[in-house]
Amino acid sequence: MREIHPEPLTPEAFAPFGDVLDATGAPDRMINQGLCGRFHDRAKLDFGAEGRAGLSIFKAEPRRFPYRLDLVERHPDGSQAFMPMTADPFLVIVAPDEGGSPGRPRAFLTNGAQAINFHRNTWHGVLTPLAAPGLFAVLDRIGATPNLEEHWFTDPWTITPA
Numbered sequence: 001m002r003e004i005h006p007e008p009l010t011p012e013a014f015a016p017f018g019d020v021l022d023a024t025g026a027p028d029r030m031i032n033q034g035l036c037g038r039f040h041d042r043a044k045l046d047f048g049a050e051g052r053a054g055l056s057i058f059k060a061e062p063r064r065f066p067y068r069l070d071l072v073e074r075h076p077d078g079s080q081a082f083m084p085m086t087a088d089p090f091l092v093i094v095a096p097d098e099g100g101s102p103g104r105p106r107a108f109l110t111n112g113a114q115a116i117n118f119h120r121n122t123w124h125g126v127l128t129p130l131a132a133p134g135l136f137a138v139l140d141r142i143g144a145t146p147n148l149e150e151h152w153f154t155d156p157w158t159i160t161p162a
């Protein structure tokens with residue numbers, strides 16, 4: 001059984017795969033008469049030449065550990081951002097591309113105050129909440145192409161805390 005242990009999500013570790021939107025530390029600017037900190041323009045959004053931005057709500061079933069990972073996917077035509085609407089940590093799964101197929105996946109656990117944005121064509125697991133109601137705002141590309149490539153692992157991975 002091939003095991004993966006989740007790592008804490010940090011912008012540095014996630015950089016090869018996408019952006020982490022994290023409201024820790026000092027904001028980039030104070031707005032609204034000094035009553036709001038703006039962490040400005042923190043994601044590289046990409047909807048391609050033929051697409052447009054779409055903002056959706058996902059209500060996903062919570063998953064549990066040990067989590068069986070048998071599928072990763074990617075969106076060749078645009079980025080995809082998962083922004084939780086609750087303060088529950090969720091699981092973020094990515095994998096490097098190795099000649100058109102995913103390499104060894106990596107799993108990250110958010111701290112409950114983070115959102116993520118997968119860059120275009122990044123192999124990732126589908127939205128994976130760990131608590132109900134699994135509510136997320138999702139910003140991704142809407143367009144005429146399917147914008148989806150799936151890879152099923154013949155030998156699934158098991159994600160479980162160390």
Ligand SMILES: NC(=O)N[C@@H](O)C(=O)O
Pocket residue numbers: 073080124125126127
């Ligand atoms: N298919 C869809 O809208 N969502 C997936 O892309 C996902 O990453 O959850």
Ligand code: NI
Pocket residue numbers: 073075080124125126
């Ligand atoms: Ni996706």
